[in-house]
Amino acid sequence: MRRSIRQTDVMTRVAGLALRFWPVTLTIAVGLAGIILAFLGASWLVPWLFSAYSLAVAGWQAVGMVRAMLRREFGLDILAVTAIVSTVLVGEYIAALLVVLMLTGGEALEAYANQRAKRELDALLSRAPQLAHLAVERGYRDLPVSEVNVGDVLLVRPSEIVPVDGVLLSAETTFDESSITGESIPVEKHAGDAVLSGVVNGEAAVEIRATETAAGSQYQQIVALVARAAESKAPVVRLADRYAVPFTIFALALGAVAWSLSGDPVRFAEVLVLATPCPLLIAAPVAFIGGMSRAARNGIIVKSGGVLEQLSAAKTVVFDKTGTLTHGAPAFAGVRSEPPFTADEVLTLVGSVEQYSSHVLAASMIAAAQDRGLPLHEAEDAREAATNGVVARVLGREVVVGKFAFVAEHAPDARRTKIGPGQLAVYVAIDGAYAGALMASDPLRANARATLQRLEALGVRQSMMLTGDAVQTAQHVASELGITRVRAECLPADKVAEVAGLAERPVIMVGDGVNDAPVLAAADVGIAMGAKGATAASESADAVILVDDISRVAVGVGIGRDTVRIALQSIWLGIAISVVLMLIAAFGFIPAVAGAIIQELVDLATILAALRAVGGRLDNRDSAVTASQRGRTVAETKH
Known part of the structure; x- marks a missing residue:
């Protein structure tokens, strides 16, 4: 199964590459055919071959341009079409073929740059789990991940991706969470710990119990966000699209003035071959996809x-x-017991009672008793008063735990304890007498x-x-x-x-x-x-931070600033270079063939400049929470 999936992926990539680069390949083939014809003594055919092919491409582009105009979308296609037609008409058929190569090559480079820029987004999408191994009476049965139900016991083999959110049933293992959190250090998990879908299991096979269906699991939600993000178009990209009309008018006007002043129509063609669409068509989209990919690598999914x-x-x-x-999880901060009750006595009884409570503080009280080595007892009976507290009988004693007003109903001598900033108190009564309060706080x-x-x-x-x-x-x-x-x-x-x-x-x-x-x-x-x-x-x-680390907010703002800066730099740098070259060409200093070659270099420089938005590995690495720090934080929260 895995081999066939890999083979399918390879075939898909090969097909995608062939589809993307065939126009470039065909253009190069036409050029080589012209060279062969010249060597064979049929050089008179070369202008016809180059011109016919170039005009055919121009016609194809013109059809797309007209369709776009009918949708009221005005782009830079008119420059490319006009440049091809004008170079053919003035006899610069080699320049015409180079403009076609620039056009088809630019599209291929754009596709490659987009693929390079969004590789982290694609990695998340391609890693979405497809199968799960369901525990059945005599082993395990494979089923589509979409058919997993809450409560199902699943096997996760070594190095496999966890298919749905769940709870670890096996004693312990390690998980590689780098695809979700960006953290490269494997994270240790023990029985009872939550496990997110999309993480990669370590070297031992383990069992988990599903706590969510596939649709409700963390990784599938991330995939949906990523898919939406990859399809988005940033306002600055639409702004770049709007530059197309004035840029086109300027280029055509400059070419017309050069022709008019010199009396040579070749000048018109020489100007237009340098009117690059790449800074506008490619720079902004590549930069923004690169920025979203960089954010994903840092554990931030940006939706657009x-x-x-x-x-x-x-x-x-x-x-x-x-x-x-x-x-977000108040931690136990201490016991304020009232004589004759001792702190250990109060904490023992409270920990025993809280076993029957669903309150957010219950786990921290139970853990505090266990950390002190205090025994927890079963209650003879227990009932929870929603939002108020719990009443239970433990070791023959009535224990009431909860809000002050609720406890005061059972212990008339109850009195409020002093609460510091950021603290809260849980009051306790034992056999109708006020026994004290347990303090908790939610640490920054x-x-x-x-x-x-x-x-x-x-x-x-x-x-x-x-x-x-x-x-x-x-x-x-x-x-x-x-x-x-x-x-x-x-x-x-x-x-x-x-x-x-x-x-x-x-x-x-x-x-x-x-x-x-x-x-x-x-x-x-x-x-x-x-x-x-x-x-x-x-x-x-609009954005989701996948790790429990607030510093990623600042990382996201930094990535946003870098992305916009790089996009605008790439756009204006490319336009500035093109305008300077067009002005030089207007005076006849850049022949059409040389201009077409120079334009290829400008396009490549623009794409490379925009790719800077992809960035390096991790931003603000020092402030990121490591796996061990996260483990300590969770432990502190529980206790």
């Missing part, structure tokens, strides 16, 4: 080239707090402040935080990070209104939760922290 342009010009960044500037991301400083250095001068948390907590976090504008206790609609009212635009909004989806869609650029699978936020955002 236009997003890169907006990122490059951004003036304001707005952050959600929980899960964005903080880790270690690189959050550095990210804000980097954004400011990139020109994003204004920063703001929007959160549903209390004012005191929000202001504490903002002061720690140097954010001056804060709006606390926000509902989703409030966030949308705040972003809409900002004057310094474009505005970047960074969030991670379902409640951030509306404001991500409303911002000029919505960036979703998608590492935790916030599907609604990812769908409404």
Whole structure:
């Protein structure tokens, strides 16, 4: 199966190359035929051969040009067609063939440059898992990944791609997550850890239990975003298209003036062979595809080239707090027990009770008890009061854990404990008596402040935080990070209104939760922290960060600025060179044949200049979170 798939891929690539380069090959073949005819003494046939072939290509291009005009799309085809026809009419048949070679070669170079620029995007698309190995009664059965159901047990063989999101059932293994996160160091996983689709298994076969179908899994969602991104067209590309009309008018006018002043129609042809379409047709698309590919290599999926342009010009960044500037999972911070209860006694009973709770804090309380070596007991009975707390009987004692008001109903002597900025308290009553409180906090991301400083250095001068948390907590976090504008206790609609009212635009909004989806869609650029699978936020955002690393926001802005700069540099540099050469040709200093050859070099230089947007390996490597750091962060979050 794998061999046949590889053979199919090779055949597809060969067919694609043949389709892409056959016009160039045919043009070169015509040129070689002319040389052979000249050596055989039939040189009189060469002008007819070159001219007929060139006019045939011009006619084909003219058909496409007329069709585009009927769609009200005006491009640079008229320059190419006019240059071919004019060189044939003035007897410069070798120059005519070179213009055809320039035209067909430019299209082939554009296709190659696009392929080179979007190779990271293509890599994500081509690696999409197709088959899964389903555990059945007597072994495993292959089935299409689209038929995997939640709860299915799947085998992942060594070096295979994980087909769907799941939970690791085997004791341990390592996964290569570089295709998703850009992190080259393999990540260790243990039984019970979440596993994302698209990562590559290590050297041991393992089993996972599917937690999502293929359509809902991380990698398939990434593939959908990438496919949408690859088809997009950036505003700067459309702007380049609009340059076509004035550039065409200028070239034709300059050629006409040169002809008029010199009285020689050859001057008209000499000017037009240097009127390059490449800076406009190729530079901007190649640069933007390269920028999107560079972003994908850094763990950022940008849904369109236009997003890169907006990122490059951004003036304001707005952050959600929980899960964005903080880790989003409150960590256990300590026990404040009330005599006669001891801290270990309270934590033992709370850890036992929290086994029956679905609250986000439950896992951290259980883990805190286990880390201290405290035993966890089964409850004789337990019931959870939604949004309030849990009541359970453990070792014959009634234990109540939850909000202050809920605990106070069971323990009249309960009193509030002092809460510091960024902290929260979980209150405890044992047998009707107040036993104390457990403290928790949601720690800031270690690189959050550095990210804000980097954004400011990139020109994003204004920063703001929007959160549903209390004012005191929000202001504490903002002061720690140097954010001056804060709006606390926000509902989703409030966030949308705040972003809409900002004057310094474009505005970047960074969030991670379902409640951030509306404001991500409303911002000029919505960036979703998608590492935790916030599907609604990812769908409404313009860019998705695939790793749990906020520094990638600054990386994305940097890539946007570089991409736009390189695109515009390539466009204007190419146009400037062409204009200078056209002016020189207008005075008769560049023959048509030499001009056509020079023009090939200008086209190649333009493409190479645009390819700079692809960049190197990883941007801002030092600020990226390594696999081991991510592991520690997750552990700290749990505990």
